Amino acid sequence: MQHNLDNQVLAFLKTIYESLRDAILGASAGGLGHVVRYSHTKYVLKENTAFNIALFIIKILSGGFIGWIVGNELPPTTPFRDFIISVAGITGFTLIVVMDSQGAKLLLNRILGISINTDEIKKDKK
Numbered sequence: 001m002q003h004n005l006d007n008q009v010l011a012f013l014k015t016i017y018e019s020l021r022d023a024i025l026g027a028s029a030g031g032l033g034h035v036v037r038y039s040h041t042k043y044v045l046k047e048n049t050a051f052n053i054a055l056f057i058i059k060i061l062s063g064g065f066i067g068w069i070v071g072n073e074l075p076p077t078t079p080f081r082d083f084i085i086s087v088a089g090i091t092g093f094t095l096i097v098v099m100d101s102q103g104a105k106l107l108l109n110r111i112l113g114i115s116i117n118t119d120e121i122k123k124d125k126k
Contacts (some may be wrong), residue, residue, distance in 0.1 A: 018076075019068060025082060026067015026089030030059040033090035059093045066092035 034056045041047050070088040073079050090093075 019072065022062040022071025022085055023068035025085050026070070026092060027060045027064030029067065029086040029089030030061075030063020030092050031056060032057040033063070055093075062096050063089035065093040066095060 038049070040050055041049055067085045067089040071081075071085050074084060078084065
């Protein structure tokens with residue numbers, strides 16, 4: 001009985017470890033993406049901008065969240081799995097912004113078949 005319980009605990013801990021690993025991979029990619037974009041803006045485009053620490057933290061959190069979701073959906077045997085999670089982490093913040101602005105339209109139009117004009121909705125909000 002004790003041996004069976006030990007196996008269940010180990011299986012649970014392995015699942016937690018794999019989820020955290022995916023989230024950390026996505027978060028690292030999100031943070032690295034922000035640093036690369038800031039460096040490009042400051043040193044290549046020669047714009048005098050300050051490092052935005054709040055956006056850096058948001059990109060780390062959103063990258064971790066997206067990395068965790070993508071990692072849970074991809075089978076462990078997927079080729080280039082870590083690369084896919086990293087790319088998802090880098091684009092995590094952008095994906096969340098796009099889904100926020102276009103998610104309702106996508107849901108209503110593509111899935112439910114209801115056509116809406118988002119320009120009219122924006123005018124109503126003003």
